Amino acid sequence: MSKPLLMIVDDEPDIAELVSVVAGQVGYDVRIASTAIEAQNICRESTPSAIITDIVMPDMDANELLQWLVEQGSAVPILLMSGYGQRYLSSAETLGWARGAPIVGSIEKPFSLTELEQHLRHLLSPEYVWSEDMSVGVDVLDADHKALFSILHHLRSDLGKKDEVEVIGKTLTNLHDYTGYHFTLEEELMEACGYPGLHAHRKAHRKISEKIEGYMNTISSSGDASITNELIDYVGSWLHVHIGGMDKAYESWMSARQNPDIEALQTMHSNAVNVSKRFLLNSGNANDLAP
Numbered sequence: 351m352s353k354p355l356l357m358i359v360d361d362e363p364d365i366a367e368l369v370s371v372v373a374g375q376v377g378y379d380v381r382i383a384s385t386a387i388e389a390q391n392i393c394r395e396s397t398p399s400a401i402i403t404d405i406v407m408p409d410m411d412a413n414e415l416l417q418w419l420v421e422q423g424s425a426v427p428i429l430l431m432s433g434y435g436q437r438y439l440s441s442a443e444t445l446g447w448a449r450g451a452p453i454v455g456s457i458e459k460p461f462s463l464t465e466l467e468q469h470l471r472h473l474l475s476p477e478y479v480w481s482e483d484m485s486v487g488v489d490v491l492d493a494d495h496k497a498l499f500s501i502l503h504h505l506r507s508d509l510g511k512k513d514e515v516e517v518i519g520k521t522l523t524n525l526h527d528y529t530g531y532h533f534t535l536e537e538e539l540m541e542a543c544g545y546p547g548l549h550a551h552r553k554a555h556r557k558i559s560e561k562i563e564g565y566m567n568t569i570s571s572s573g574d575a576s577i578t579n580e581l582i583d584y585v586g587s588w589l590h591v592h593i594g595g596m597d598k599a600y601e602s603w604m605s606a607r608q609n610p611d612i613e614a615l616q617t618m619h620s621n622a623v624n625v626s627k628r629f630l631l632n633s634g635n636a637n638d639l640a641p
């Protein structure tokens with residue numbers, strides 16, 4: 351059986367080599383790209399099973415590479431790495447999620463071999479990944495769904511970290527805020543389309559929001575993050591079922607082919623993009639990206 355292919359993108363040869371050795375031990379075949387342009391060439395020749403990429407690189411940074419991967423329709427799980435600190439990594443993740451890049455975690459340089467190995471193993475067995483058959487036919491909503499799965503992955507990689515409860519608390523706040531933003535957007539679009547299932551759909555959104563809030567309260571009041579795995583499985587399964595069922599059901603209503611009000615659809619799309627931008631600005635991340 352062929353091994354999964356990990357593409358390592360880093361302009362620092364020592365780091366790329368180190369990741370390559372550990373990835374080999376974890377069970378990957380490896381290809382190394384020293385620039386984002388080389389990475390694009392590798393993706394044209396083969397389909398990696400996973401990608402680990404540095405953010406700041408000379409010819410094209412990882413944000414542009416992620417944008418390109420999204421445009422190619424890639425759903426390959428991505429791990430970000432950087433030596434510019436956790437705040438910078440978090441900002442890059444948030445920006446990537448908003449664009450629909452399936453980022454499943456990040457690792458700060460310098461990292462220990464154990465930490466690297468854990469991340470690479472996690473990357474090897476991604477669960478709750480968005481796939482093409484889950485598309486609801488509206489790009490911004492597909493991008494949100496990918497982002498929600500990415501945040502769940504991030505939550506899994508938070509487990510066992512130093513200051514675990516605090517780190518998980520931050521990621522949970524991100525999950526809570528992103529679901530809130532996405533549900534509002536989705537409901538606005540359904541309303542604008544005159545979708546008949548809006549009421550039941552809104553109820554389902556409220557229910558999972560309350561569930562997430564319940565988990566958040568339990569973790570913060572007990573100072574114990576041991577229910578995080580249960581939370582990830584609950585929310586991950588819910589997302590799979592909800593996107594594949596209730597969300598897919600509005601696809602035809604939002605399709606320009608079946609809905610004659612194309613102009614209204616276009617307005618909705620531009621409103622959706624504005625909401626995405628507002629989310630990034632409100633999260634305070636849009637200006638953090640310059641190292």
Ligand SMILES: [Fe+2]
Nearest residue numbers: 536592596597
């Ligand atoms: Fe929904």
Ligand SMILES: [Fe+2]
Nearest residue numbers: 495536593597
């Ligand atoms: Fe949704």
